[in-house]
Amino acid sequence: xxxxxxxxxxxxxxxxMFALVALGYTMVYGVMRLINFAHGDMVAAxxxxxxxxxxxxxxxxxxxxxxxxxxxxSAACMACVGIILERVAYRPLREAPRLSAVVSALGxxxxxxxGIMLIWGPRMRIFPELIPQVYWxxxxxxxxxxxVIILALSxxxxxxxxxxxxxxxxxxxxxxxxxxxxxxxxxxxxxNSIIALIFIIGSSLGAVGGLxxxxxxxxxxxxxxxxxxxxxxxxxxxxxxxxxxxxxxGGMLLGLFKAFIEGYVSSTWADAFTFILLILILIVRPTGxxxxxxxxxx
Amino acid sequence: MNRCIRTILVATSVAxxxxxxxxxxxxxxxxxxxxxxxxxxxxxxxxxxxxxxAEQINAKGxxxxxxxxxxxxxxxxxxxxxxxxxxDLVNKGVSMVIGSYTSTCAQAAQKTYFxxxxxxxxxxxxxSLTEKGYWTFLRNSFPNSAxxxxxxxxxxxxxxxxxxxxISDFSTYxxxxxNAAEAAIExxxxxxxxxxxxxxxxxxxxxxxxxxxxxxxxxxFFAGYYSDGGLxxxxxxxxGIKADFYGGDANDNPDFAKLAGSAAKGAFIVNVPSPNVLPxxxxxxxxxxxxxxxxxxxxxxxxxxxxDGMRAIIHGMEQxxxxxxxxxxxxxxNMSTPLPGITGQIAFAKDGNRKGGAYVVKKITAxxxxxxxxxx
Numbered sequence: 001x002x003x004x005x006x007x008x009x010x011x012x013x014x015x016x017m018f019a020l021v022a023l024g025y026t027m028v029y030g031v032m033r034l035i036n037f038a039h040g041d042m043v044a045a046x047x048x049x050x051x052x053x054x055x056x057x058x059x060x061x062x063x064x065x066x067x068x069x070x071x072x073x074s075a076a077c078m079a080c081v082g083i084i085l086e087r088v089a090y091r092p093l094r095e096a097p098r099l100s101a102v103v104s105a106l107g108x109x110x111x112x113x114x115g116i117m118l119i120w121g122p123r124m125r126i127f128p129e130l131i132p133q134v135y136w137x138x139x140x141x142x143x144x145x146x147x148v149i150i151l152a153l154s155x156x157x158x159x160x161x162x163x164x165x166x167x168x169x170x171x172x173x174x175x176x177x178x179x180x181x182x183x184x185x186x187x188x189x190x191x192n193s194i195i196a197l198i199f200i201i202g203s204s205l206g207a208v209g210g211l212x213x214x215x216x217x218x219x220x221x222x223x224x225x226x227x228x229x230x231x232x233x234x235x236x237x238x239x240x241x242x243x244x245x246x247x248x249x250g251g252m253l254l255g256l257f258k259a260f261i262e263g264y265v266s267s268t269w270a271d272a273f274t275f276i277l278l279i280l281i282l283i284v285r286p287t288g289x290x291x292x293x294x295x296x297x298x
Numbered sequence: 299m300n301r302c303i304r305t306i307l308v309a310t311s312v313a314x315x316x317x318x319x320x321x322x323x324x325x326x327x328x329x330x331x332x333x334x335x336x337x338x339x340x341x342x343x344x345x346x347x348x349x350x351x352a353e354q355i356n357a358k359g360x361x362x363x364x365x366x367x368x369x370x371x372x373x374x375x376x377x378x379x380x381x382x383x384x385x386d387l388v389n390k391g392v393s394m395v396i397g398s399y400t401s402t403c404a405q406a407a408q409k410t411y412f413x414x415x416x417x418x419x420x421x422x423x424x425x426s427l428t429e430k431g432y433w434t435f436l437r438n439s440f441p442n443s444a445x446x447x448x449x450x451x452x453x454x455x456x457x458x459x460x461x462x463x464x465i466s467d468f469s470t471y472x473x474x475x476x477n478a479a480e481a482a483i484e485x486x487x488x489x490x491x492x493x494x495x496x497x498x499x500x501x502x503x504x505x506x507x508x509x510x511x512x513x514x515x516x517x518x519f520f521a522g523y524y525s526d527g528g529l530x531x532x533x534x535x536x537x538g539i540k541a542d543f544y545g546g547d548a549n550d551n552p553d554f555a556k557l558a559g560s561a562a563k564g565a566f567i568v569n570v571p572s573p574n575v576l577p578x579x580x581x582x583x584x585x586x587x588x589x590x591x592x593x594x595x596x597x598x599x600x601x602x603x604x605x606d607g608m609r610a611i612i613h614g615m616e617q618x619x620x621x622x623x624x625x626x627x628x629x630x631x632n633m634s635t636p637l638p639g640i641t642g643q644i645a646f647a648k649d650g651n652r653k654g655g656a657y658v659v660k661k662i663t664a665x666x667x668x669x670x671x672x673x674x
Contacts, residue, residue, distance in 0.1 A: 003512050006511070006537070010504040010508065133559070135538060137538055266495075267506050
């Protein structure tokens with residue numbers, strides 16, 4: 001039983017990181033009907049930006065204020081990158097066929113990935129141990145401080161995002177733009193600002209996810225964004241792409257699924273099973289768990 | 299006119315004959331090493347070491363009166379360049395070849411030296427190097443299987459662990475080392491409670507470690523690379539698995555301790571000793587001479603292993619009083635008393651493997667430095 005609970009805790013930790021990253025995919029898709037493939041690499045970039053802020057700006061101080069500053073500054077940096085990305089790679093193609101925008105997204109992904117390699121080098125960089133190694137043992141189930149922080153902060157951010165989208169006027173504008181951009185524009189909504197806002201929120205959440213990866217796993221490489229981006233993308237589809245609670249649910253479920261497959265079946269087969277799950281979801285329920293069945297616009 | 303031509307012909311042939319006769323006075327030693335490329339650091343270490351030893355021997359009158367002439371060839375760490383080097387060195391008439399650094403390059407060149415009857419000594423650790431039955435090949439390091447046996451003996455007989463876990467990734471090196479270690483542990487009567495595999499670079503090893511935790515191990519041997527080893531150690535401690543952690547030789551990298559962070563303290567690394575801790579007098583003198591000549595430490599133990607290989611071949615020549623490769627090889631394969639070397643005692647088994655082992659177990663201290671825990 002304690003093995004089961006331990007795997008559950010492990011799964012929820014990685015699941016909440018997947019969920020944070022998946023939110024970036026799903027929000028952009030919800031409004032723009034575009035898979036932002038560069039999102040995974042933005043996540044990786046934020047880990048490197050965070051490392052640089054720690055060594056250059058904070059002077060390697062591992063205080064609580066330093067940690068908060070790193071999170072805020074990295075999120076701000078990535079939000080800027082997100083706006084630039086949208087302006088340069090996606091806005092000129094907004095009226096173009098969807099395929100062009102997807103190709104542009106893949107190109108942007110390569111540009112960011114290679115940019116990280118050029119700036120920080122191809123070697124693995126080591127993230128500092130900013131969170132003290134504190135553990136609690138509950139009858140064989142060990143939970144670490146960092147796991148608690150990751151879970152709690154992810155949940156807070158996700159609930160805040162949900163409330164923001166569902167309860168505020170700007171949230172209503174986001175939802176309106178997601179349903180019909182032209183109609184939203186007629187209602188006096190500045191769709192360009194809404195899209196910029198989507199990129200700001202998505203990229204900042206991705207930045208938090210990237211910093212969690214750095215803090216939790218310590219070793220960061222320039223090409224790790226691809227791996228996390230792919231898992232988050234699967235999580236977004238699993239939960240229903242375009243659906244915000246769906247991305248959260250999908251991320252958590254994928255984390256649990258991976259932990260249990262690796263724990264009970266084999267680490268060799270974890271990826272194979274993940275993709276089998278993706279294929280099954282696409283066959284049985286293409287709109288995802290929480291996705292609604294909508295008629296294709298003609 | 300006729301006489302004139304004859305004179306020239308005679309003079310030329312005398313000259314032609316005289317050149318090889320004169321050249322035979324030097325002992326040509328080929329160095330096949332990655333002098334450029336990813337392993338340039340190691341390759342240059344081998345070349346520098348060979349040149350230093352040659353200088354020292356020449357100053358004492360050479361090998362049975364013949365001065366050593368060093369002929370380097372850069373194999374760039376690639377099999378293709380290694381095969382070309384082998385042909386080139388054989389054509390230049392070398393009596394022995396030192397190198398190369400990687401198993402791949404040693405292997406690519408092996409057959410050419412065997413066919414030409416040229417002695418080769420390399421530090422490559424792949425077991426396959428000595429499995430082809432080439433009498434010309436002398437391994438101056440210890441094969442991966444020797445590390446497995448050392449680890450097994452240490453874990454089972456010295457530390458008396460009861461429940462050992464062996465982990466590897468899926469690479470040929472790591473999987474091979476882990477399988478060999480598992481077999482060796484079981485041969486000594488130890489108990490391997492779990493043999494697990496992780497996917498290299500996948501970062502999250504907690505699912506596998508959680509299963510391991512339920513087996514209640516007292517020791518974990520990890521045969522993969524440092525980039526996974528450091529994370530594995532950190533996640534082991536985070537899960538509260540109180541087993542001693544032993545990393546194989548590929549974990550001997552400063553990044554291991556950085557990745558593991560505060561969890562690095564108390565982890566053990568198994569490897570051949572680094573040059574600065576070699577206890578032998580001959581090692582201290584040679585390394586001091588090396589530093590004096592080149593202004594730096596030898597880059598690693600591997601260059602020194604190669605120097606020991608060269609010393610062994612020269613020792614063989616002096617003992618048999620012959621430059622005949624076959625005779626020297628026969629002598630080295632049947633040496634009754636081992637030759638004291640820079641990296642420990644040197645003696646060869648019939649298959650060209652270096653006998654024994656010179657492994658150490660290093661413990662990582664709180665500040666990330668290593669202390670020797672156990673020396674073979």
